Amino acid sequence: MALLVGTGLIVKIVLLILVFFSVVSWAIIMFKLVQIHRANSESLRFMDFFWKSKRFDAIASQVDRFASSPLTVLFNEGYGELKKVVETDSSSDGSALSTDLGGVENVSRALRRATNSEITRLEKYLTFLATTGSTSPFIGLFGTVWGIMTAFEGIGKTGSASLAVVAPGIAEALVATAIGLVAAIPAVMGYNHFQHKIRVLIKEMDSFSTEFLNIVQRNIAGK
């Protein structure tokens, strides 16, 4: 506590910035932990429900139960687009195969768009973690360098270089580096962890898109 009180203005500002970084980083880590945990567990439940159901409209009526899963967004988008294609098909006079394939393409594009929007949603705020992880140690180092400069100035003024004069100033300055590292280490760990989890979710979304398109194509071809 005495170390914090004894620091200069610049070092105090640096410490405040680092504390802000740390608070926001931990907020993002907590939020992402909950978000990704929910996305994973509800995706598993949704896939189970999806394979057990026989009809898309039955799934669409129950999809609100799995609101946190990115797969439900994909399903909604794909199913919505499929309905539009079917409605357009039924309103037109013929049912040529070329039109059916065009419909599958439409669904594929809708699924790709939904996947991209979900990736963006899942990766939101992660850039802040990356920024904190890479810049906090440097900000802390800046505070330390400034603190040591001030300490040496004081030593020069007093004319005494005894350990009792030098040590407190350096200890105060090093607090900035310590807090910089305290902010950066969890941010880097969290960033890497969430990147891995999001990559797994992206693979799941790709697999689901492929399965959805297969089902759509089988049904249209089997008309």
Added chain:
Amino acid sequence: MTARQTTIDSGMGVSCIASTVVHLAVFLLLVWWGKLFPVSMNLQETYYVDVVNLPVSAPQAGSPQQKGNDTEAAPQASKLPESPMTVPQAPKSSSKTAKTATKSPDQNESAFADRMSRLEGKSAARQQEATLERLRSKVTASGSGRAGMPGASGKTAGSNYKDYIQSRLEDALKVTSFYTTIKPEVVVRLYIATDGKLSKMKIERSSGDSAFEIAVRRAIELASDKFPPPPNHKEVDLGVIFNRKGVSPNQH
């Protein structure tokens, strides 16, 4: 999508509040920990041993010639022999043989051996006498023979109560030293009570460097915590000069 976005933002807000609370809790925990186990930055005290006067039975006791009234005096050194070791005398018969040495080669050899033994004996006796003389002069010159501890009344550096106090002050000044002028100097008179506590302190003269005066006051405060009681249970007043180089006695 808008409803989903709103949910996300409220979730982030809740996380921010939770994170702030956690950081505050950690900060308070650290403050509490710091109060519970304060970090002490005291430097260890340096002890000096007077090597010249080291051979005493106990460091508190002093030398055999101590003039103080301490109860725990050193044991008396074994008395030196009054007369130097006698030179071994050659047997009388040998002198007789010396007189007749010229008579035969065997007699000459024995006379030579006798003379050599006498010379060796004389040399050893002289050496021993010189060693004893050196020891006597050293004991006489050393006064009380204290080993740098308070309570004695000798005059050798490190064996005097005032010298001891001066060295403690010098140690403390090394820690607190702080000055803003080129030649700071403060002359102080200290009055030490019978129990070793500093009863009064008076700045007699100062070069005007207020920073150095503060450093001197702090040094005196720091050192006075560990002043031992003066010898003979008498109050001691001590004049010292503090300057950039250290502490020296004030002779006036």
